[in-house]
Amino acid sequence: MAFSSExxxxxxxxxxxxxxxxxxxxxxxxxxxxxxPPPQAEQSSSRPPCAAELMxxxxxxLMSAMATLGGSGDIAGEVDAAGRWTSVAESADxxxxxxxxxxxxxxxxxxxxxxxxxGRGRSSNKRVAATLEDGHVWRKYGQKDxxxxxxxxxxxxxxxxxxxxxxARRQTQRCExxxxxxxxxxxxxxxxxxxxxxxxxxxxxxxxxxxxxxxxNIISFxxxxxxxxxxxxxxxxxxxxxxxxAATQLSSSWGTSxxxxxxDDVFSSSGERFMQWDELAAAVGHVSSVGVTSSTVGSAxxxxxxxxxxxxxxxxxxDGGGAGSFPSSPSAGSLGFVxxxxxxxxxxxxxxxxxx
DNA sequence: GTAATTTGACCTTC
DNA sequence: GAAGGTCAAATTAC
Numbered sequence: 001m002a003f004s005s006e007x008x009x010x011x012x013x014x015x016x017x018x019x020x021x022x023x024x025x026x027x028x029x030x031x032x033x034x035x036x037p038p039p040q041a042e043q044s045s046s047r048p049p050c051a052a053e054l055m056x057x058x059x060x061x062l063m064s065a066m067a068t069l070g071g072s073g074d075i076a077g078e079v080d081a082a083g084r085w086t087s088v089a090e091s092a093d094x095x096x097x098x099x100x101x102x103x104x105x106x107x108x109x110x111x112x113x114x115x116x117x118x119g120r121g122r123s124s125n126k127r128v129a130a131t132l133e134d135g136h137v138w139r140k141y142g143q144k145d146x147x148x149x150x151x152x153x154x155x156x157x158x159x160x161x162x163x164x165x166x167x168a169r170r171q172t173q174r175c176e177x178x179x180x181x182x183x184x185x186x187x188x189x190x191x192x193x194x195x196x197x198x199x200x201x202x203x204x205x206x207x208x209x210x211x212x213x214x215x216x217n218i219i220s221f222x223x224x225x226x227x228x229x230x231x232x233x234x235x236x237x238x239x240x241x242x243x244x245x246a247a248t249q250l251s252s253s254w255g256t257s258x259x260x261x262x263x264d265d266v267f268s269s270s271g272e273r274f275m276q277w278d279e280l281a282a283a284v285g286h287v288s289s290v291g292v293t294s295s296t297v298g299s300a301x302x303x304x305x306x307x308x309x310x311x312x313x314x315x316x317x318x319d320g321g322g323a324g325s326f327p328s329s330p331s332a333g334s335l336g337f338v339x340x341x342x343x344x345x346x347x348x349x350x351x352x353x354x355x356x
Numbered sequence: 357g358t359a360a361t362t363t364g365a366c367c368t369t370c
Numbered sequence: 371g372a373a374g375g376t377c378a379a380a381t382t383a384c
Contacts, residue, residue, distance in 0.1 A: 140361060142376060155375070159360095171375090 132172055136190060151178060156197035169193065282285040 008297035138156035146153050158166040167188040175181040 012368095099384085143362075144374060144376095147373060157376095195379095 124185050124187050126183065127173060128181050129179050129184055132182055132184070134170075134184070136168070138170060146173065149173065151176070151179070158190060160190075164192040248281055 122283040137159040139159045139161070140154055140156050142155040143152050144155070153171055156169040156170045156172065160166040161168075166189040169187045171185045173183045173186075175183055
């Protein structure tokens, strides 16, 4: 499937959008695996659509949108059989988004030190951000002064490189043109499954989405089931600023409550009520009252030290992931998040009409 | 004591 | 040889 820029949209922006869509699709696919299959006996016309069916429909719409982006091939790229975006022509421009496709250049493993120049010819995704916060927990492993640049470049790898073999890395550097922003280049993808590396981003996104408009749903899934929340409700409750803390509370209570369904409940995939909105709001209020905010649950530092010291990558101050963060590497408690507006879904109740 | 960061050395690529 | 990327010992923080 080929993609191209249409209607004057810069090619790199189309490529970035395609990449975002690919990630959304991958997240949906992962979430879909947690859902029970649709009931076979009932006619779909006689009952509301189940979560799995709605997920499939959403996936279909997503694929349709991705197909719409396809065309004449102004962007040299395509989605391969595995569904990953790959640029056809390697570009020296780091803004050209690439996915997958590790360098084929096999290098012998050196004993110590040395550089493999992983940034060249490998999958990368460059972006500019005002903060280094991206919801993942990074460990800094190096810093270099860069030729013709007043700011050093910092090198990070995923905290879970050792315990889960996560190969994600990133490089950060202050923008020369705008030192208040950072150029962040990501290499590889996160294969780790740690709440502390997923939830903060999702919640931060949800908080932002909630401020943009109504009906942004938070769908979280753990080994124990799926949890759905509605960020607009959080916003209405005045808890948007500490939505990340809500996730902390949610995760800490994961799978511990049950009961019947209801419009103001947070659900689990099994159809059990997970938490009352009032309970959620109270939890958020509690966490807020003890001073835990999104910045402490996150992972990246608020600012990078130009001199090379102090740009801690782990939230909460350089030790064990930081206060307010999730325990490190609960591999048995896999947990993920999908966040964002879900089309015409007007309410969480419409989206997940679980039967009690 | 443990874990993260710093920083000089080492290695690869150009 | 220069530049950039990574390793790992030393240092620092909790």
